[in-house]
Amino acid sequence: xxxxxxxxxxxxxxxxxxxxxxxxxxxxxxxxxxxxxxxxxxxxxxxxxxxxxxxxxxxxxxxxxxxxxxxxxxxxxxxxxxxxxxxxxxxxxxxxxxxxxxxxxxxxxxxxxxxxxxxxxxxxxxxxxxxxxxxxxxxxxxxxxxxxxxxxxxxxxxxxxxxxxxxxxxxxxxxxxxxxxxxxxxxxxxxxxxxxxxxxxxxxxxxxxxxxxxxxxxxxxxxx
Numbered sequence: 001x002x003x004x005x006x007x008x009x010x011x012x013x014x015x016x017x018x019x020x021x022x023x024x025x026x027x028x029x030x031x032x033x034x035x036x037x038x039x040x041x042x043x044x045x046x047x048x049x050x051x052x053x054x055x056x057x058x059x060x061x062x063x064x065x066x067x068x069x070x071x072x073x074x075x076x077x078x079x080x081x082x083x084x085x086x087x088x089x090x091x092x093x094x095x096x097x098x099x100x101x102x103x104x105x106x107x108x109x110x111x112x113x114x115x116x117x118x119x120x121x122x123x124x125x126x127x128x129x130x131x132x133x134x135x136x137x138x139x140x141x142x143x144x145x146x147x148x149x150x151x152x153x154x155x156x157x158x159x160x161x162x163x164x165x166x167x168x169x170x171x172x173x174x175x176x177x178x179x180x181x182x183x184x185x186x187x188x189x190x191x192x193x194x195x196x197x198x199x200x201x202x203x204x205x206x207x208x209x210x211x212x213x214x215x216x217x218x219x220x221x222x223x224x
Contacts, residue, residue: 002051008060009047015067016043019084023118042112049092049108057168058091066090069150073203076142079125083143085109085118086129087150096172102134135192145200149208155198155215156208162215186223189216 020039050060066087070077077083089112093104106127113123129147132139139145154165173181192198198212199205 005047005051005060008064012047012060012064012067013043015064016088019081019088023081039116042115046088046092046112049094052094054096054172055094056171057165058094058172062091063088065154066150069153070146073146073201076203077146078141078143079122082122082125083129083147085113085122086126086147089126090130090133090147090151097175102130106130139200142201146204149199149201149204152192152198152212153204153208155192155212156204157211157215159215159218162219166219182223186220189220189223192216193220 016039046063047060050058050063067084070080070083070087074080086109089105089109091101091105092108092112094101098104109126109130110123113126125143128141128144131137132144132148133151135148135152139148154162157165169185170181173185176184193213193216197205198209198216
């Protein structure tokens with residue numbers, strides 16, 4: 001385990017165990033027929049994936065921050081099990097040079113779900129959570145909207161936090177020539193500004209919309 005993620009490991013592991021208990025008590029008993037080792041192995045494999053060397057932003061910190069952001073809207077969520085599971089898996093596969101990360105993450109989610117014997121309805125709902133985090137697939141349910149907004153909540157953070165995020169993204173794409181990166185990144189950020197609103201849900205619009213637009217405009221100006 002990379003030592004820089006020790007704190008994240010401890011908190012994610014605690015939250016993971018809580019999620020497994022929730023599944024047992026509120027949804028699925030079959031998951032516990034696999035025994036502790038299978039559930040632990042899935043967590044460790046996921047954590048290892050998020051800690052891979054090609055990642056600078058899509059790390060265990062991002063996974064943990066997504067779950068923390070989910071905490072703030074949990075009473076409004078329709079299927080908390082699926083949303084938590086989907087957010088845990090949404091960047092399980094991440095290689096910046098590839099265009100199919102969400103597709104591969106969905107495949108990984110299915111594999112992990114089978115390993116711990118999750119029910120098909122949960123697998124289907126959580127697959128959709130991962131799919132919408134490509135930010136091209138339109139979310140159709142409230143939980144899918146929350147997934148997108150949670151993933152993009154970084155846009156609305158303080159300037160310091162947002163700038164650190166931008167540095168991480170730049171590092172992940174260090175293999176791209178400078179001018180190509182600048183133009184491509186500016187195009188991506190502009191696509192969010194061109195939306196009627198950056199966020200789908202009223203609670204995230206109220207919380208982050210103004211700051212997100214300022215951060216995006218500021219970053220685009222730097223890039224161009």
